[in-house]
Amino acid sequence: MKTYTVEDPNDPLVADYLRLDDHLLRQERELPDGDMAGFFLAEGNQVIERGISSGYVLSTLLIDTSSKKPLPKGLPQSANILLCNEIVLTAISGRPYLRDPIGSFFRPPLPDAAAALKTAKTVVVTERVNNPTNMGALFRNACALGSDLVCLDPSSCDPMYRRAVRVSMGQVFSIKHVRLPLFPEGLRVLKSAGFALVALTPGNHARRVGDFCIGKDDPVALIIGAEGPGLTEETLQESDYQIRIPMDRNVDSLNVGTAAAVALYAIREARFS
């Protein structure tokens, strides 16, 4: 490992970390045609360590020189450590009080959907889930409650975006995800692989999730839309079943991560009942 002290916010060594306060710009830089397409950022020792132990390769680590915290464990020899004082850090990131270390990781290409589906049994499919906080919560819950894979429609946001990584507590590293280039047409890849397409919707015509029957090893894809608009009519039509979480007191919806948690819990229970 080499250590560099960076004193100029325009130093190319810290280009990965510019303007962390501008979420739209950051997400654009990490798109497939952006200048950071090959990288993603992760903050905080626990999350960085989860990234490293899941096999992701750290490129650089940005640290406040005055930080008294220990370095994340397991740093690879190839990583460069970049030290900055608080003023330089703020100038780079646009954010005051950057207390946690931030790592820039190499971003591997996404696996092919058809290949990833071969080893999956419970899959979550997202449609228009474009809020990174919700995406992070969804991954954390998908990981805890028995999902093997997340399939993203083209308009769902990137789960490797820093905010999503953080909210997931690094669980985006524990569960694979793929991108379906067309939607809802892309659902046919799941259908061909034998998955039952189960749409989660608040509609009263949908079956209660607790009444959904499923064999222990049946492949199931749970399709979830953004809070508010929910799933599109085209996606509902493409699905094999519609299920709902019964709700009291005319509450109209749950947060998307919470809805995923309850539905995945119910699906897992149904497998073993």
Add this chain to the structure above:
Amino acid sequence: MKTYTVEDPNDPLVADYLRLDDHLLRQERELPDGDMAGFFLAEGNQVIERGISSGYVLSTLLIDTSSKKPLPKGLPQSANILLCNEIVLTAISGRPYLRDPIGSFFRPPLPDAAAALKTAKTVVVTERVNNPTNMGALFRNACALGSDLVCLDPSSCDPMYRRAVRVSMGQVFSIKHVRLPLFPEGLRVLKSAGFALVALTPGNHARRVGDFCIGKDDPVALIIGAEGPGLTEETLQESDYQIRIPMDRNVDSLNVGTAAAVALYAIREARFS
């Protein structure tokens, strides 16, 4: 309704809205011995309307003069409308871009725990849940998934704090809450009222929540601790049952609102199975 244009941030008319950027100060002001003990704030038309339609009385409404949004529906004749330009609003609140209207409501005294328990069947009890975002999510989920009442230990935060109210989508207005002045001793009020005390814990010795048996009308109190520390040993000892949400991939915990959602869902399913 009277309308006032406020040009001086120190005008006593807007004292309720000072320093919205300082969460600790705000929470202190609204404590029982604070200068705002008799009030709570709610932001955004939907949440303000839910407060009004749930019977809470609006005292004043603070609005940006340049806002083109319609006023919240159902404003009482007794409410005062306070208009400020953006510069004055920022000086009052300490926050830029205050786009949504904010209302200051009169805060009614909390009901007595023993009285509130008489009409409740599924209760959530919180221990040390002191993050307003988590508290808001917990209320939203408790409301949607069949809880009738929330009992707060002395160290849980105030669900009527602005951030909690907002995250709950105004569902803090749909479900009653009470404060237990001693804890875990206060749990005995629930025991005397016939409630089974069910502690949610990640411990492996705890029973799977899906295996928990419960009659259709049995009174149940689900006790939930903060993410991280969880429930104290004293509270676990005071409880009648310990249940857990089975988790995969060594995920150590769920967000407290999400854990409440899954457990309440499972309890409601158990009532009807």
